[in-house]
Amino acid sequence: SAVISQKPSRDICQRGTSLTIQCQVDSQVTMMFWYRQQPGQSLTLIATANQGSEATYESGFVIDKFPISRPNLTFSTLTVSNMSPEDSSIYLCSAIRDRGSDTQYFGPGTRLTVL
Amino acid sequence: SQQGEEDPQALSIQEGENATMNCSYKTSINNLQWYRQNSGRGLVHLILIRSNEREKHSGRLRVTLDTSKKSSSLLITASRAADTASYFCATDAGKAAGNKLTFGGGTRVLVKP
Numbered sequence: 001s002a003v004i005s006q007k008p009s010r011d012i013c014q015r016g017t018s019l020t021i022q023c024q025v026d027s028q029v030t031m032m033f034w035y036r037q038q039p040g041q042s043l044t045l046i047a048t049a050n051q052g053s054e055a056t057y058e059s060g061f062v063i064d065k066f067p068i069s070r071p072n073l074t075f076s077t078l079t080v081s082n083m084s085p086e087d088s089s090i091y092l093c094s095a096i097r098d099r100g101s102d103t104q105y106f107g108p109g110t111r112l113t114v115l
Numbered sequence: 116s117q118q119g120e121e122d123p124q125a126l127s128i129q130e131g132e133n134a135t136m137n138c139s140y141k142t143s144i145n146n147l148q149w150y151r152q153n154s155g156r157g158l159v160h161l162i163l164i165r166s167n168e169r170e171k172h173s174g175r176l177r178v179t180l181d182t183s184k185k186s187s188s189l190l191i192t193a194s195r196a197a198d199t200a201s202y203f204c205a206t207d208a209g210k211a212a213g214n215k216l217t218f219g220g221g222t223r224v225l226v227k228p
Contacts, residue, residue: 102145
């Protein structure tokens with residue numbers, strides 16, 4: 001299994017500010033993703049983090065609001081920009097190792113509360 | 116958008132009993148994965164079952180997949196209080212579709228001691 005860490009684990013932020021979440025994987029992986037889980041809901045994919053190029057966003061998510069970086073094979077960041085209370089969610093990163101398995105492992109999540 | 120539906124939405128059982136939850140999906144898949152989430156924390160991967168598999172076991176977990184009905188089930192046998200969690204199924208349409216997971220709504224399981 002892949003060991004995935006995220007920082008911060010939780011934060012409380014003011015409306016209008018931005019927060020950058022970091023995701024670190026313990027070994028090289030091929031695919032990395034960012035998901036959002038709104039309170040009491042299931043997970044929704046925000047984007048696929050592509051190494052060295054722009055992320056691929058899902059419908060309803062845009063780069064200006066959720067800029068994503070992936071400078072190498074083991075690290076990615078997600079920024080939640082110009083936050084509003086509606087952005088209060090758990091944000092999770094995930095990764096796949098391409099060794100004949102499509103198993104997708106998740107980090108512990110970042111719980112964000114926007115006041 | 117969510118592809119899958121899970122039922123029941125919530126399940127309450129006594130310790131020692133079995134828990135069964137079902138997942139239905141709408142489009143073709145490469146594999147289906149089950150996860151557990153404790154109290155809004157990260158997801159723990161339980162089992163991956165491929166589209167050409169019908170059943171898989173892991174410890175007290177048994178997963179079935181019926182691609183003709185586009186459905187899967189997760190059975191937890193001899194449940195324990197520590198099994199209390201939310202369980203999610205997620206479908207993966209494969210590399211051509213970017214290995215993106217589409218999640219079901221989840222089943223909240225309460226195991227009473």
